[in-house]
Amino acid sequence: MRNLLIPLAVYCSIISISCDKINNPIPIEEGAIDWTLYPGGDPATYPYPIWTSNNNTDRNVLIEDYTGHLCTNCPAAAEDASYLEENNAGRVFVASIHASPDGFFQRVEPPEFNTDFTTGAGTIYTTAMPNFEGNPSGTVNRIDQASGNSVWYSPTDWSVATSLALSSELEVNMQLQHNYFSSTNSIFVHTETELLTELEGTFNLVLYLIRDTVISPQEMLPPAGVEEEYHHHSVLTDNINGTWGTQIVNGTTFAGKKIYNNFSYQIPTTDSTFNIDNLSLISYVCNRETYEILQVIKTKL
Amino acid sequence: MNFTKILSLSLSLFFSVMSFSQETDLGAVSGNFQIISQYYNSDTLINAILPDHKMGLNSFANVNYNKGNFSAGIRYESYLNPIEGYPTSFNGTGLGYRYANWKNKSLDVTIGNFYEQYGSGLILRAYEERNLGIDNALDGVKIKYTPYQGVYLKAFAGKQRYIFQDGLTNGTGIIRGFDGEINLNELLDSVFSNSKLRITIGGSFVSKFNEDNLTPNFVLPKNVGSYGGRIGLRYGKLRFSGEYIVKENDPYPDSQDDRFNYIYKNGEGILLNLGYSTKGFAIDFSAKHNDNMLWRSTNVAVGPTDLLVGFVPTLTKQHTYSLASTLYPYATNARGEIAFQSDVIYRIPKKTKIGGKYGTVISLNYATAFAPKREYLNDMTTTRKGYKTIPFSFTDSLFLQDFNVEIKRKFNKKLKASVNYFNFVFDDRAILVAKVHELIYAQIFVLDITQKIDKKHSIRYEAQHLSTKQDQGNWAFGQIEYTFGSHWSFAILDQFNYGNKQETLRLHYLLGNIGYVSGPHRFSFQYGRQRAGIFCVGGVCRAVPASNGLTFTVTSSF
Numbered sequence: 001m002r003n004l005l006i007p008l009a010v011y012c013s014i015i016s017i018s019c020d021k022i023n024n025p026i027p028i029e030e031g032a033i034d035w036t037l038y039p040g041g042d043p044a045t046y047p048y049p050i051w052t053s054n055n056n057t058d059r060n061v062l063i064e065d066y067t068g069h070l071c072t073n074c075p076a077a078a079e080d081a082s083y084l085e086e087n088n089a090g091r092v093f094v095a096s097i098h099a100s101p102d103g104f105f106q107r108v109e110p111p112e113f114n115t116d117f118t119t120g121a122g123t124i125y126t127t128a129m130p131n132f133e134g135n136p137s138g139t140v141n142r143i144d145q146a147s148g149n150s151v152w153y154s155p156t157d158w159s160v161a162t163s164l165a166l167s168s169e170l171e172v173n174m175q176l177q178h179n180y181f182s183s184t185n186s187i188f189v190h191t192e193t194e195l196l197t198e199l200e201g202t203f204n205l206v207l208y209l210i211r212d213t214v215i216s217p218q219e220m221l222p223p224a225g226v227e228e229e230y231h232h233h234s235v236l237t238d239n240i241n242g243t244w245g246t247q248i249v250n251g252t253t254f255a256g257k258k259i260y261n262n263f264s265y266q267i268p269t270t271d272s273t274f275n276i277d278n279l280s281l282i283s284y285v286c287n288r289e290t291y292e293i294l295q296v297i298k299t300k301l
Numbered sequence: 302m303n304f305t306k307i308l309s310l311s312l313s314l315f316f317s318v319m320s321f322s323q324e325t326d327l328g329a330v331s332g333n334f335q336i337i338s339q340y341y342n343s344d345t346l347i348n349a350i351l352p353d354h355k356m357g358l359n360s361f362a363n364v365n366y367n368k369g370n371f372s373a374g375i376r377y378e379s380y381l382n383p384i385e386g387y388p389t390s391f392n393g394t395g396l397g398y399r400y401a402n403w404k405n406k407s408l409d410v411t412i413g414n415f416y417e418q419y420g421s422g423l424i425l426r427a428y429e430e431r432n433l434g435i436d437n438a439l440d441g442v443k444i445k446y447t448p449y450q451g452v453y454l455k456a457f458a459g460k461q462r463y464i465f466q467d468g469l470t471n472g473t474g475i476i477r478g479f480d481g482e483i484n485l486n487e488l489l490d491s492v493f494s495n496s497k498l499r500i501t502i503g504g505s506f507v508s509k510f511n512e513d514n515l516t517p518n519f520v521l522p523k524n525v526g527s528y529g530g531r532i533g534l535r536y537g538k539l540r541f542s543g544e545y546i547v548k549e550n551d552p553y554p555d556s557q558d559d560r561f562n563y564i565y566k567n568g569e570g571i572l573l574n575l576g577y578s579t580k581g582f583a584i585d586f587s588a589k590h591n592d593n594m595l596w597r598s599t600n601v602a603v604g605p606t607d608l609l610v611g612f613v614p615t616l617t618k619q620h621t622y623s624l625a626s627t628l629y630p631y632a633t634n635a636r637g638e639i640a641f642q643s644d645v646i647y648r649i650p651k652k653t654k655i656g657g658k659y660g661t662v663i664s665l666n667y668a669t670a671f672a673p674k675r676e677y678l679n680d681m682t683t684t685r686k687g688y689k690t691i692p693f694s695f696t697d698s699l700f701l702q703d704f705n706v707e708i709k710r711k712f713n714k715k716l717k718a719s720v721n722y723f724n725f726v727f728d729d730r731a732i733l734v735a736k737v738h739e740l741i742y743a744q745i746f747v748l749d750i751t752q753k754i755d756k757k758h759s760i761r762y763e764a765q766h767l768s769t770k771q772d773q774g775n776w777a778f779g780q781i782e783y784t785f786g787s788h789w790s791f792a793i794l795d796q797f798n799y800g801n802k803q804e805t806l807r808l809h810y811l812l813g814n815i816g817y818v819s820g821p822h823r824f825s826f827q828y829g830r831q832r833a834g835i836f837c838v839g840g841v842c843r844a845v846p847a848s849n850g851l852t853f854t855v856t857s858s859f
Contacts, residue, residue, distance in 0.1 A: 007788050019508055019526030024517045025565050025685045060449030190682060222540070261637030 006021040008285045026262065030239070034264045049177035049190050059170040061092045062284055062296040063160050064139045065155075066126065068098055068105025069113055072221045075230070077136035077155035083160050092162060093298040095208055095282055097122040097236045105135045111146035112217040112226050121243040124234055128289050141165045142291040147184055151291055171197045179275055180301060186266045187301060189240065193248055193259040195284055200252045202288040205261055206245030210280040210298075211240040214273045237274075240265045240281070244288065276301050328368025333858035335431075336360040339384045344810055344849035347830060350385075351356060361397070361431075373401040378465060386845040388434040388604065395468030398438060409445035414438045414469075418612075419480040419505040420531045423546040423570040423594065426612035427461070435606045438462045440471050451487030455480045460606050461598045472608045474511035474598030480504070499535040505546075509610060514554075514600040519563050519685075521600060525551045527611070529570075538579050546570040546594070548611070552685070554602050560677065561593075561636050564687035568593040570613060571692055575695055581648040587616050590692045592637035592673055616642035617668040617703050619770035622721065622747050623796065624767040624778050625833035627845075629727040629743055631670070631701045637817070639695035640670035659711035668703045671695035699740070702726040716751070721747035724858075731773075743769040758785045768800070775800025790816040796832060821859070827852040 023044045035041050065081045067074040080157060081094045098106045099122030106118045126132045129142070131150040140161035142151040153161050173194040178187050211234075218230030239245070241263055248259045268274050284296035338358045343351035358381045365374035376398035380391045387605040398411035416438055419425040429436045441459020448454065460471035482503035486493040493500075508526040529546030548568035555561040569592045576585040596611035597603065613633045617640075620626040645665040652817035674696050675688040704724040711717040723745035745767045753759045765778035780794035796810040812829035833847040 018520035019524045019549055022520050022522050022565055023684065025521075025550075025552065025563070026682060048680065051679045051682070192682070258681070262682065 012034065012150075014190060022133075026260075032246075032263050033188070034266075035182065036212055037184045037264050037266055038188065039181050039183050046188075047179065048226040051177075051192050054173045054175050054192065054194055056147070056203075057170060058091060059168055059294075060090075060296045061088070061141050061165045062139075062282065062293050063092065063094050063158060063162065064125075064142070065094055066099055066122075066132070066135055066137045066139075067096050068100060068135045069115070069117060069217060069230075069232075070107065070109065070219045071135040072219050074105070074136040075218060075220055077138070077228075078233060080155045080158055081138065084158060085234075088162070088166065089093070090165060091210055093282055093296060094234045095236045096232060096234050097125070097211060099123045100135050101126050101132060112228070113219075115214075115216045115301045116178050117216075117232070117235060119236055119238060121239040124243050139291075141293040141296070142286065143168075144290065145290070166234035169197075170295065171195070171199065172203075174283060174285065174295050174297050176281065176283055176297060176299045178299065178301065182276075184266065185276075186264060186271065189265065189281065191261045191263075191283060192260070193221035195253055195255055195259070197250070198252065198255050199249050201249070202247060203249035203285055203294070204245040204288050205241070205248045205259075205283065205285050207263065208236050208282040209240055209265070210282050210285075211235045211237045211273050212278050214299075228299045234280070234282075236280075245286075247288070248285070305614035326368065328366055328371075330364065330366050331859060332362060332374075333583065333855070334360065334362035336853070336855045337384060338853045339850055340852075341848060341850040343425065344847070346805075347810070347832065347847040347849065349830070349849040351484055351492070352382070352385065354382045357387075359384050359387060359391075360794040363398075370405055371401070371403050373399075375399045380465065383434075383719075385848050390464035390466075390604065390607075391434060392465065393467030397436070397462075397465055399508075404445075407447045411443040412441075414440050415443045415457070415459075417443060417455070419455070419478065419507065419597050420503060420529070420544050421572050422612035422614070423544060423572065424527050424529055424548075424596075424611055425476075425480075425507045426506045426609075428612070431694050433606065435609075436462050436465075436611055437607075439476065440469070448491070449488060451483045451484040453484075461610070463603075463608055469530070472511075472598050473513055474509050474608065476507065476509045476598050476610055478505065479501065480506075481795045497537050499533075501533040501717070502530070503532075504530040507577075507610065509598045511599050516554075516563075516709075519552060521552060522550055525549055527568075527596065538577055540574075540576050540578075542572075542574045544570075544572045546611075548594060548596055551596065551600070552737070553597070553600055555636075558636075559681070562688060564593070564685050566593050566686045566688065568596065569690070569692070570594045570611075572614075580649065583644070583646045585642075585644040587640075587642045588693065589614075589616050589638070589640040590673070591633070591640070592690050593687075594637070595635040614668070615668075616640040617701065618642075618644075618666045618705060620705075620723070621761075622745070622749075622765055624776055625705075625723050625745050625747070625766045627740055628767065628772075629725050631668075631703070631727070632833050632835075634670070634700055636670075637673045637675075637690070638670045638700055639673055639693055640701075642668040657710060657712065661710040663706060664707040664709075666703070666705050668701065670700040672698035672700065698728075699726060700728045708838070716750070716752050718748070718750040721745070721749070723747075741769060741771040743771075745768055755786070758783075760784075763794075772808070773798055773801050788817055788819060790814075790818075792816075798832075822857040823855070825852075825854045827854070 035043050038046060063271045065078055067078060079251045085094045092163045098105060098117035108114060108116050129151050131152055133152050135154055138158060139154050140158055143165055146150055148164055154207060159190055173196055175192040178189045180187050191205060214232040214235050215229050216232055218227050220227050279301040281299045284293045286293045308753040315317055329519055340356045341351050361376055361378045363374060363376045365372060375396055378397035379394040381394060383389060383391045384827045398414045400411055400415055402411045406662040417425060417427045427437050427439045439459035439461055441457060446454045458477040463472040464470045485500040506528045508524055510524050512523055514521055518790040527548040531544035533542045550565040552563040552565050554563060571590040573588045591613050594613050597608045598610050599608050615631050615633050618633050636775040647663050649661040651658060651660035673690045674694040675690055677688045678686055680686055707719060707721045709719040713779050725743040727741040727743055729739050747765045749763050761782040767776040777797045777799055780792060784790040792814040797808050801807045809830045812827060814825060814827045816825040828851045830849045834845050
């Protein structure tokens, strides 16, 4: 039986090395991370971000400016939105959303209006959130107006609504980090959402891909007519994680909870406006039932 | 049981009896049993609840058969209903343990249930602690093989006992392991036969397989390995032992603290012991680094003592006096702890002025445990290692400090006494006893006197006092135990929580006990109040609720 010692030792060694070593404990979400976009494709070598504590105490504001390149009153509204953004730098962000329920002001109309700025998500928002009043119109953190049952504001009300929203309580904090891989023209996006108060309900994380500037024709108020090289500002281009984003809270959660999400996204190569230097991400957490945006941040890519 | 099973069982028994009857030696049957029965009274003052079943009963009987190299046995258990405070997962009546074993000089094979320990138990300890309701017996096959004198090999594979519901119910996880130990003095007899140096080295590997946890949030390892080595050295009166164990990524849910929830950090356990002993004097120093060493055969949340594969001992003295052992006992912190303990025992020689006619024994013990120093990695979205530690690097976050002294002296043939002093600093977060204070400072004095009246009669007095400003305040304890003849003993004891801040809770816990011993049989009746407390053995604890009633106990062996 002593001759069995060596085979036994070999057998035991094989058993010893057959345990599971998990290098990436977070499961790859379907549609969230596509490792083929990571050069080399080996998740084990991926440079995940290191998070530092988020000391922000301010609630930021997202003005969603629902516009259209054939809407003559829209450029003035866009100016109002940009003014609020510039005067509250780092606290107020604008997403120009080319959308309406019937798409009338957003239609492609050659020879000048050849660009389709609409997105599926933008159009859905105009019908899902009740009482859309037509372009130009907008939301300010999608806070329900005092009149009730509407998150829509006319541009003249944006300023007051923004002031109120800026001074409201911060319930959620957010951080975002990303990696850009030029060989696959892809971004890997990582978010940290920290719940500062106990939340109850359903809350989603939404990521907008924004083109910072798109120079394209815009119908202006008469007698100006078409401005061929109009600077469309902060244009919603795509929803990285779907129309309503990713659900991060369902039910009741405790204050202090941190939620982490990872996404990958291959940037379209439609034209030069999709260059990485012209892109930003607007990410926000919203109440899926009331649509209210609890916090928003903007990250230049 | 269907007909086929009854028939096969009957035939087996018949042939077994027939085969035995053909030999002159029928083998030997041995065993032991215990019955604990409690009848409860309602006592709202101490929150002793009268359960619907009014009476609890825990009993078991081991029956072993041995003939030559072969042995087999069963343990029949009954929990009808389990006595209050015992895990409710023990319920019903049936077989809780069965095994068959064959062994000769070099080979030892067991099938069925078995207990096992590798090294100090950090990597594997399947054991039974009946008083705590712990029984993580393995159920499978075990082999021990001794190819050469001084070389000891062991291997096993099995499932673990989980709960008892009218019989043994195993967990679904599978554990397998092997262990090798070499005693160099035995192996190299020609070299070491006259050496004062004794050397033993060993190594173990234990792994588990389970698919219990179906969380979609994490990729969980199904096979988790743990391995390590140990060494034991002895040189004359000096001895040293050390063990180092690593447990690979083994994430568990932790609903209390997100920083430890499903972390994939390797666990690490280090136990060191250095001792010196000579006639009348012994000194011992132990150190422990325990980090993330919770080691179960399942990765879902279960009861604190369920399905434990490894055992992380506390480095504290196991106290026996009631106020010292059950009010603020220390339980191992499963997340991690750095602990140290030192013991000094000195016997003042007999027939000296200080030592007296019979000598005096002084025992000092100091134990302390701290939270490990952790460098958190902020990687919970990525690798989830959680944090880094350095062996024996600890914070000033104290879990426990226990200093105690015992002086024992025999004055004459009829009188002996001991005096004990305990000084505790106890972090209530380790095991929630008081649920109010985080640090409890307590001092306990004990006087224990035994007086032999004559050959058949003796009386023992025990007085204890605990003082603390926290939790329930001061306690006093008194006991008189009278033993007469070789059979009977009577005891009466009272615990009085006279320092409780709430006057209505300044209660007496009076208890009487009658015992009768006859050979291997022991009977006892106990009546009165028992306060709620924490019962710990080796750092593993369970809460015992307050009760009021009559307890009858029988233990015996045959």
